[in-house]
Amino acid sequence: MSAPPPKIKDAVSYVSDGTWDLPELQRRFVWKNHPDKIRNLVDSILKDYNIGMFLLWSPERSYSFSSDGRRRTWIIDGQQRLVTLCLIFGRKPYWFDNEEWEELLKRYDVMVNLESPLGELEVGMANPARRKSSKWVSIRKILNCENEEELSKLAKRIAKDLERVYNKSFDEIYSNVYSKLKKVWDIREKPLLVDYIPRDKDIEDVVEIFTRINMAGTKLKQADIYIALISSKRPGWVKSEFNKFLRILEKRYGYRLHPGVILRTLTGIGEGKTRFADVSEDFFEDDNKFMKSWEETKESIIFIIDKLKEKGILGSDIIPSLNSLIPLFLLYSKFKNDFNFDRAFHWFILANRSGRYSGAAITILSQDAKTIAESNSFDDTINALESKLDVPTEFRDDDFLVNYKRSRFGRFLLYLLLYDKRARDWLTGKRIGFERNQPVVGYRPEFHHFMPRRLMKNLGYRDDEINVLANIVVITKKTNNRIRMKAPHLYIKELGISKEDLKRFIIPLDERLWRPENYRDFIKTRAQMLASEANNYLRRLVS
Numbered sequence: 001m002s003a004p005p006p007k008i009k010d011a012v013s014y015v016s017d018g019t020w021d022l023p024e025l026q027r028r029f030v031w032k033n034h035p036d037k038i039r040n041l042v043d044s045i046l047k048d049y050n051i052g053m054f055l056l057w058s059p060e061r062s063y064s065f066s067s068d069g070r071r072r073t074w075i076i077d078g079q080q081r082l083v084t085l086c087l088i089f090g091r092k093p094y095w096f097d098n099e100e101w102e103e104l105l106k107r108y109d110v111m112v113n114l115e116s117p118l119g120e121l122e123v124g125m126a127n128p129a130r131r132k133s134s135k136w137v138s139i140r141k142i143l144n145c146e147n148e149e150e151l152s153k154l155a156k157r158i159a160k161d162l163e164r165v166y167n168k169s170f171d172e173i174y175s176n177v178y179s180k181l182k183k184v185w186d187i188r189e190k191p192l193l194v195d196y197i198p199r200d201k202d203i204e205d206v207v208e209i210f211t212r213i214n215m216a217g218t219k220l221k222q223a224d225i226y227i228a229l230i231s232s233k234r235p236g237w238v239k240s241e242f243n244k245f246l247r248i249l250e251k252r253y254g255y256r257l258h259p260g261v262i263l264r265t266l267t268g269i270g271e272g273k274t275r276f277a278d279v280s281e282d283f284f285e286d287d288n289k290f291m292k293s294w295e296e297t298k299e300s301i302i303f304i305i306d307k308l309k310e311k312g313i314l315g316s317d318i319i320p321s322l323n324s325l326i327p328l329f330l331l332y333s334k335f336k337n338d339f340n341f342d343r344a345f346h347w348f349i350l351a352n353r354s355g356r357y358s359g360a361a362i363t364i365l366s367q368d369a370k371t372i373a374e375s376n377s378f379d380d381t382i383n384a385l386e387s388k389l390d391v392p393t394e395f396r397d398d399d400f401l402v403n404y405k406r407s408r409f410g411r412f413l414l415y416l417l418l419y420d421k422r423a424r425d426w427l428t429g430k431r432i433g434f435e436r437n438q439p440v441v442g443y444r445p446e447f448h449h450f451m452p453r454r455l456m457k458n459l460g461y462r463d464d465e466i467n468v469l470a471n472i473v474v475i476t477k478k479t480n481n482r483i484r485m486k487a488p489h490l491y492i493k494e495l496g497i498s499k500e501d502l503k504r505f506i507i508p509l510d511e512r513l514w515r516p517e518n519y520r521d522f523i524k525t526r527a528q529m530l531a532s533e534a535n536n537y538l539r540r541l542v543s
C-alpha cells in the first residue's frame with residue numbers, strides 16, 4: 001500500500017528538520033517581493049481550493065543522504081508554497097539562516113479577521129492598524145497552539161478583549177471566536193497533493209519531467225538541482241565559493257552567468273564532461289581534484305572575460321548564447337601555452353551565428369567538450385569545432401537586411417563592428433560603451449534607427465523594411481529623442497555630425513542617401529558596407 005499523503009503540519013516539519021531539503025539554491029524565496037501571493041495561498045487553503053501539486057525526488061545516488069545517514073528528499077517544485085506554510089507556522093526551513101528567517105517573520109505575518117463570516121474568513125497581511133485591533137489575530141499564533149486546550153485559552157483571551165467592543169455576552173463572543181480559530185487551526189490536518197519522481201531518474205530526466213508538467217510556470221534549470229546536490233557533498237562550498245564568484249563576475253565584470261555555465265565549465269575542466277549525469281560522484285569528493293579544477297575554472301573564466309571586454313563585450317547581455325562561452329573557457333584551460341584568442345573568437349562568432357548552443361544544447365555541448373578534452377593541439381581542436389558548424393564563413397548583403405528585432409546575433413555582430421570602428425555617440429561625443437574614457441561595466445548597447453521609424457512609417461514603409469539591421473545604429477536614448485522624426489539629411493547638419501563620425505558608424509557618405517525618398521538605396525548600400533566590414537573583421541581574426 002502506498003503511504004498516505006502528508007498533511008500540512010507534516011510537510012512543515014519535514015521542511016524544518018531537513019527531511020525535505022533545498023540547500024543553497026540560487027532560486028531563493030522570491031515571494032517575499034509578492035506578499036499578495038503569500039496572502040492568496042493562505043486564503044486558498046482556508047477556502048479548500050486546490051493549491052497545486054508538490055514535486056519531490058529521492059535519488060538513488062549517495063548524494064541524497066545527509067551526514068547523519070538519513071535519506072533526503074529534494075523539493076523540485078513547491079519551494080515558494082512550502083516556505084509560505086513555514087511562515088504561517090513560524091518554523092524556519094532547514095536551508096534558511098537565522099537572520100534571513102527572522103526578517104521574513106517580521107515582515108510577513110498573515111492575519112485573519114474575526115469579524116468576517118465563518119464560511120468566508122478574510123485574511124490579510126499584518127499592518128500597524130491590524131496588529132492593534134482585537135478583531136484581527138495572527139494565523140501564526142493560532143497554528144502554534146499545540147492542542148485544543150491551548151486554542152481554547154487563546155479564544156478566551158480574545159473574547160475578553162472583544163467584550164469591550166461588542167454589546168454581547170462573553171459566552172456568545174467566545175463561541176463565535178473559537179469556531180473561527182478552530183477553522184484556521186484545522187488546516188494543520190489538511191493533506192497535500194504530492195507526486196514523487198522515481199528514484200532511478202537522473203538529473204536531466206528530472207528537469208525534463210518538471211518542464212513538461214510546468215510549461216507555464218518557472219523553468220527549472222538542471223544547475224538548480226545540481227547545486228543542491230553538490231552542496232550536500234561539499235557543505236558550505238556553494239555559499240563561500242560559488243555564490244561569491246557569481247557576485248564578483250556580476251559586480252566587477254558585468255557578466256551575469258547562469259550557474260549552469262559555471263558548473264558545466266567546472267566539470268568540463270575537471271572531467272572533460274559537461275553533462276551532469278555523466279560526472280562521477282568521486283569528482284566532488286576528491287578535495288585535491290575538485291579544488292584544483294575550481295581554481296582553474298575561475299582563472300579561465302576571468303581570462304576569457306577580460307579578452308571579450310577588449311572586443312567590446314563589456315557585459316553578458318549582448319552575447320546571443322551564454323552556453324557558447326563554455327567551449328571558450330575549456331579551450332583556454334586545455335591549451336594555455338598555445339591559446340590564440342582571436343582564432344577562438346572567430347569560432348565563437350560563427351558558433352553564435354549558427355545557433356549551435358541555443359536552446360537545449362546539452363548533447364552538442366557534451367560532444368564539443370569531449371573533442372576539446374581528447375585533442376592535443378589547439379589548432380586541430382579549433383578546426384574540428386569549426387567543421388561542425390553548418391554556417392557560411394562569409395557574410396552577404398542579405399545578412400544585414402533582416403529584422404534586427406528578430407536577430408539577436410545580428411545585433412551582436414553590428415555592435416562588434418561599430419565598437420571596433422570606435423563609433424562615438426553623436427550628441428555626447430563619447431565612444432559607445434565608454435563613460436569618462438573608461439569602459440562601462442555591464443554595458444548594454446541601445447539600438448535605434450538611422451532613418452527614424454515613425455518618419456518612415458508615415459511614408460508608407462512596412463516595419464520589416466524599416467527595422468532591417470542596415471538601418472540600425474548604436475546611440476543613446478537621449479540622442480535618439482533629439483533626432484525624433486527628422487530625416488538624416490536634416491539632423492546630421494543640426495547636430496554637426498562629421499563625416500569621420502559617420503564613417504565610424506559605417507554610414508554611406510553620399511548625402512543623397514540620407515534622404516527618406518532614397519531609403520531603399522540607402523539600406524542596400526549600407527548592407528554592402530556592413531557585409532564588407534564583417535568579412536574584414538573575421539579575416540583579421542584569423543590572419
